[in-house]
Amino acid sequence: MVIKISTGDDESIEFDAENPPLGSKFDELLKVLEDGKVPVSVQYKITHGYRRHPELAMKILDQLSRMDDKDYNTLLLLLACKLQAGMDGIDVVQRMELFESPVFDILKGFASLRKKSYDGALFLFGKARFSLGIQICNYYLGSIGEAKRFDDKVLKGYCLLREAKGNEDLDEVRRLFRDAGKKDLLFGLGFGDEYEDKENIDVKMRLVGELVDREEFSKAQEMMETMPKCAEVLYLRGKIEHKKGDLENAKKYYMESLGYDRSFFKSEYNLQRIVQDKIGGGYYPCSEFCDFKAYLSLKNETSDMNLDGCSEDFRNVILAVVGDGMRRTDTLVRRYMKLIGNPWIENFVVMNNIGYSLCRNVRPFEEYEEKLEGNDRFLIGSIGIDREDRRCLIDGKMIEDRVKEAEKYLLRALDECPDEYKEVIRYNLGYVMEDRELLTELSLKEARQLLSVEGEGISSIPNELELVGFYHMKRKEFKLAKKIFQKLDTLYSSIGLGNIYIRGFCKDKDSSALGKAMKAFSRGLKSYYCGNGVGICLALKGRLEEAINIFNNVAIDWAGGYVNLGNALILCKRYKEAMDVFSKISLMRYSREMLEKLCKVVHEIDGYRLCMDAGIPGAKEKLFELLVEQNRLEEAEKLRVLDQRLMKMYDEKKEEERRRKAELKRKAEEMREYRKRRR
DSSP: OEEEEEEETTEEEEEETTSOOOTHHHHHHHHHHHTSOSOHHHHHHHHHHTTTOHHHHHHHHHHHHHHOTTOHHHHHHHHHHHHHTTOOOHHHHHHTTTOOOHHHHHHHHHHHHHTTOHHHHHHHHHHHTOHHHHHHHHHHTTOHHHHHTSSOHHHHHHHHHHHOOSHHHHHHHHHHHHHTTOHHHHHHTTOSGGGGOTTSHHHHHHHHHHHHHTTOHHHHHHHHTTSOOOHHHHHHHHHHHHHHTOHHHHHHHHHHHHHHOTTOHHHHHHHHHHHOOOOOSOOOSSHHHHHHHHHHHHHTTOTTOOOTTOOHHHHHHHHHHHOSOTTSHHHHHHHHHTTTTOTTSOHHHHHHHHHHHHTTTSOOGGGSOOOSTTOOGGGSOOSOOOGGGTTOEETTEEHHHHHHHHHHHHHHHHHHSOGGGHHHHHHHHHHHHTOHHHHHHHHHHHHHHHHHTTOSSGGGOSOHHHHHHHHHHHTTOHHHHHHHHHTOOSHHHHHHHHHHHHHHHHHHOOTTHHHHHHHHHHTTTTSHHHHHHHHHHHHHTTOHHHHHHHHHHHHHHOTTHHHHHHHHHHHTTOHHHHHHHHHTTTTSHHHHHHHHHHHHHHOOHHHHHHHHHTTOTTHHHHHHHHHHHTTOHHHHHHHOOOOHHHHHHHHHHHHHHHHHHHHHHHHHHHHHHHHHHHO
8 A cells, every 4th residue: 555645845755555664764754754744644554554663663653642642542552562562561551541441451451461460461351341351361370261262263272282282282273273364373383384485584584593503604694685674683693793703793783683673682682791791771571681680780790789580590599609698607508508400500519619618617727827847737728727626616516527528519529520620629628638648739730730821941840849839929828938938049949039029129118128139039140030030129229220231131041031121221211222122022912012102202213113013003004194294205105004094194295295396396497497598
């Protein structure tokens, strides 16, 4: 059906109700309707043309309702559109609170159904004497026999489907839906020819989804080219980019999808998986959404985390991990006991946490004063307590019983966990059982693994005491490390002790620490590590020139020396030399950051050229700009920048240079003519 819409001055536009305008053309149509010259009855027909696009129909009706907020027919249509779009329509209901009509009661009944308020819906349908609505409520409230007696094939089919026990029942459901002409319901059950009809848009959507899941992206994109743009198509495009790892493009498609349908939760969910931000005011009445929303609040450290609507499994996890009353061991253990078999958390993690929690109030060894000179227990922390306190009570239960129970759970965790977690659980077992041999083995292994990332051979230290000392330093347990290094007289102990003293000077403002650090480093000057340490001490004392000489020598054997050398040169305001130094180690992130800062200070062509060679972002453009400003156009042209602003500057400078040369040429020609005339 084609509708002619008058726009005034004997002009009109045609509206095809079967193929309504979308996108920018819809916006133009909305502006035409806004002036109020188009009759309301015609606007209703136009709205009907958008029956497959309820979000656009709502815009027309919303605009119409603002012109006359007492036009209840418009408000009824607006409420119907909102319900069709999956919204509750409460805002429209509130605007019509004094209006009484059976149609209004029916629509309010469907709004209550959407909120799963079946008793409220039953009351409203009963008030309007809407039999179908009443029997739908009976279906949801469990009165299947009552609902099944109603003479409606679709409702009867739903009731049979709910009670179906075999293929014969499904055949009857299929017959009822086919007689009722409900192809969409047959499609949902996988029945009928349309389920395999590749021209059907729902079939296409299903096939595209399957292709995306199988990661056959080119086929999926080819099919989507023939499909109208909608929330689900844009979601699938975003999902393709998400699977490819292009998160920016995925975000763009998900946001575009939500622009079409704000209630399309798949796009909202995947978008929040990327941005990991707190979800705004959106709400979907399902526990999965509430769980995810609460998880994001927890991740973003929101203080007002709301667990309303969350599943019981998720609530139990939150109560155990961040709940109140965690100071009491029995409360904590009881909450973890409820998590056994919880889908939100691995079972071996629960077992490990129960075992750890049972012994968590037993003091670690570090809190005890060493009683024996030379006692090496400080090397490995212990969860146990002294033997004479072995029989004391904690939370009303004997320690030995509690330790045995903890051991049982930790052994279960060890049996169930993947290989990569076994060492962590063995560590806890060592603490609980006070197995010093196991703790020593695991601590040394962890020390080697932790220190191996330094890449300087520290993990290959032959002396186990030195290795554990560096391990404690890495874990920022400086007092323990210092105790170890002070008892040794080796190269690595000198390096470690010197570093601890430097930290004491910088952090604790210990004025005597630099002298002690110099003394420690001086014991191992054959090592470039110790030479570097002496250079640091001299620099901190303000003796920068001496420090620079030492760092120059250190850098010959060790690239890390360039960092301190560059920093010392900056303190002496020798910026160009510092840039040259940092360019030698431009692969280091710190060096690249310093080069970027020094470029702005020096602001010279050679400096920017260094930064460009090092791959600093923006250095090429800055170099081009500087070359153009200094009329070195041939050099600038070789850089081949793409920035339009810079190319415009280059073209203007080139034109200016061309005019200048033309002017010089003209003046030279005039001078030659003048000389000819003089002769």
